Amino acid sequence: MKILIVGAIAGGSTVAAQIRRAVPDSEIILFGRDPVLGYGTCGMPYVIGGLIEDKWQLVGSSPEKFSEQRDITVKLGHDVLAINREQKTVEVRNMETDHVFTESYDKLILSPGGIARIPDLKGLGDLPLFTLKSFGDMEEIIDYIEREKPKSCAVIGGGFIGIELIENFIHRGLQTALIDRNERVMTLMDPEISQVLGKEMQDNKVDFYFEDAIERIEGKRLIMKNGMNFDVDFIASSIGIDLDTQLAIEADLHIGPTKGIVVNSYMQTNDPDIYAIGDAAECKDWFTGKPKNVKLAWPAHRQSFIVARHLAGNPIEMNGLLGTTITKLFALTAAMTGHSAKSLTDEGIEFGTAVYEGRTNAGYYPDHGSILLRVHYDEQSRLILGAQAVGDKGVDKRIDVIATAIMGKMTVDDLAALELGYSPPYSSPKDPVNMIGYKAR
Known part of the structure; x- marks a missing residue:
């Protein structure tokens, strides 16, 4: 099986590596316009600020090493201009020489990302x-x-x-x-x-x-x-990105209301031999099943695994997306998963909110922190609909626990019964997550 991949940053390089493991006898060619392979875009602000001193730490591997270790043909500085779905070929331009050539495929994976506005x-x-x-x-x-x-x-x-x-x-x-x-x-x-x-x-x-x-x-x-x-x-x-879907549009692949490339639960487009992953793919919301586009690294990596398993004939489906995300701002951390109060209101979903504001761990411990944790839930079913937190310590732990609880279909009341790790440096006998469960009652 000959597989072509368009886009060689996070999604493209990851799906190439996943396919090599899942389909070891496949021929894989990876095309990318960018001259750098598979770098961590999320780390770029911290290189600018000097926290990460060496910019090349963001790059997982050189094209030569990546190609040699995984037996993948890497062609950076190459722009895929067109897809011929009937002949199963793509037209590619070498951006350095301006030479245009045609490459055939059995399966094609699009990971084009987006363009900064x-x-x-x-x-x-x-x-x-x-x-x-x-x-x-x-x-x-x-x-x-x-x-x-x-x-x-x-x-x-x-x-x-x-x-x-x-x-x-x-x-x-x-x-x-x-x-x-x-x-x-x-x-x-x-x-x-x-x-x-x-x-x-x-x-x-x-x-x-x-x-x-x-x-x-x-x-x-x-x-x-x-x-x-x-x-x-x-x-x-920093006013957002426009999804780079022109190649897909010209190939008559379906574009959805989020302006992303419509895919099924196996990341296939309306052409079953063409897949789409990453920023440009339109998936579904975990709660509503409505079209959702999430421009984050986790979905791109998960989607890469889904595609590789499907190509190997051992398929699993992509779940709906929560949009779990986290960021650092000076001494604070902020994170969210699922729906906000505004998005729930926009969807016409009635909800209650439980709030905990206090310490993250034992107050007598020298290094105690504070956190504001908000959890939205359905007042009838008691299922958790979303959570947000901000604080100077332990925000990541609490949001990840709640994201897990959502996927496990736990109720907000179940949070009170979670037996979470306690020691004065890390928590309190009743963790902030437990407190949300008690407050929701």
């Missing part, structure tokens, strides 16, 4: 504008900071990547401003969680321009719509 800013001129989507984007930001020694910047967009960039620009000693059209940071989360994150940013001297936008730029001066103008040395934009 760039704001249309009037008068940008010579003011540098950066996005952070690729290894090259990261290198450009680092090179600029080290070469030009800027003093200030503005970040447009207060989502996950935006706040991680802000933290790391602050670590680099840059006076940093957040510009966001919304009324608060991290609108994906409940307002109560966002408020804690906003205060943490304020305590670390981040300037806020909420419900505002850049009207125009004059030299280095940002002329804001609300009239509070200020100077910056550069701008970093």
